[in-house]
Amino acid sequence: GEPGTQLTLRTFHAGGVATDEDITQGLPRVEEVFEARTPKGKATISEITGKVSKIEDNNGKWKITVMNDVEAREHNTSYAARLAVEVGSEVNAGDKLTEGIISPKELLAVTDPITTQEYILKEIQKVYKSQGVDIADKHVEVIASRMINKMRITDAGDTDLVAGLTVSIREFANKNKPVILEGKVPAKGYPIILGITKSSLETESFLSAASFQETTRVLTDAAIKGKVDELTGLKENVILGKLIPAGTGAKQYSDLDIILDKEYMNSDPSEMLEEEFIDNEDIKEEAQNKEETTEE
Structure with missing residues (x-):
């Protein structure tokens, strides 16, 4: 734009x-x-929250040690990198240890979405x-x-998910909920970040993905795998000329009939405003009377 x-x-x-x-x-x-x-000129970030305990030369590289009450982590970085901390500096997970640009993927790995x-x-x-x-x-x-609405499964637990599979955070939660209620082992995974291009192509709706890029590949892949589009999103419904599942197009309103009040539609707008004004004045007067009664 x-x-x-x-x-x-x-x-x-x-x-x-x-x-x-x-x-x-x-x-x-x-x-x-x-x-x-x-990014080019990527910064080295701290993997844990703690204090910088040591900065030393390690065979032509900087070795920066961050320590807390539980553990110590060593971070190796180029000797040419400009340090952003010194011994005794307190850092949080994700803070820069060297000058540069933080990688979103590395930041997500040590912090949260x-x-x-x-x-x-x-x-x-x-x-x-x-x-x-x-x-x-x-x-x-x-x-x-x-960009950050996908999980990569590391352990399927007692769910029907598969280790290594990438699923949406919502599906991950929905699969785990009944398993947890039954006292079984839930699936484990970690959030991943996808660029907007890949994220658009990874959508569950193949119609939505096909409308973005690589149309032939997406449709061919969907046909080979026998995919079914549930039409739960906006783009796929627009493509097919259907109401989007939002507002009056939402499922909870699908069975409602709209009935017009002919008397209301044919009435004079000025009269309607006057009646509304009178009603508001009556409400104010009633509220004022209640306050006076309470004070007495």
């Missing part, structure tokens, strides 16, 4: 400016974040604001939530 157009123009205009900030500004950085790519989504939001807004473009947080939040 317009914000992206303005960002593109500013990116080209800033091409000859020699500052550190210009290296990562503009649409290339936005694309890098939204596609969850490993909420922290990673907040980082994505901050990075995108930083790029746009540096170019004088304002966008609402909610737009980025929607995209970030779609």
Whole structure:
């Protein structure tokens, strides 16, 4: 849209400016974040919350040790990297130990989906604001939530899931709920982050995926596997010309009939407003009388 157009123009205009900030500004950085790519000049981040106990030379590399009351973790990084901490520095899991750009995949591995989504939001807004473009947080939040809505199964437990399978967080919870209630072993897994392109192609609806990219491959794959599209999303219903499952198109409203009040529809709007005003005045007067009675 317009914000992206303005960002593109500013990116080209800033091409000859020699500052550190210009290296990562503009649409290339936005694309890098939204596609969850490993950034150039990646920072080393702390795997645990604790205190930096040692920084030492380890065969031409920095070895940074972070320790807490439970464990100690060693982090090896390039000797050319600029350190962002010193001995005695307190760090949280996901904090930078060296200067650079944090990888969203590594951040998710040591923190949680909420922290990673907040980082994505901050990075995108930083790029746009540096170019004088304002966008609402909610737009980025929607995209970030779609990027981190999958789980990779490590242990199927007593569910019918398969280890190594990638499923949505909702399906993971739905499969585990009855198993937990029965006192059996639930499935285990960890959240993963997908770039917006891959995330769009990984959707459960093959019609939605086919409308985005690689249409032939997606439809061929769906045909070979005998997939069934339940039409639970927005895009697949729009493609087929059906009502989207939201608002009056939601299932709970599917059996409702809309009956028009002809007397109401044919009445004078000014009279309706006057009646509403009188009713409001009566309500106010009644409330005032109650207050006076209470005070007495």
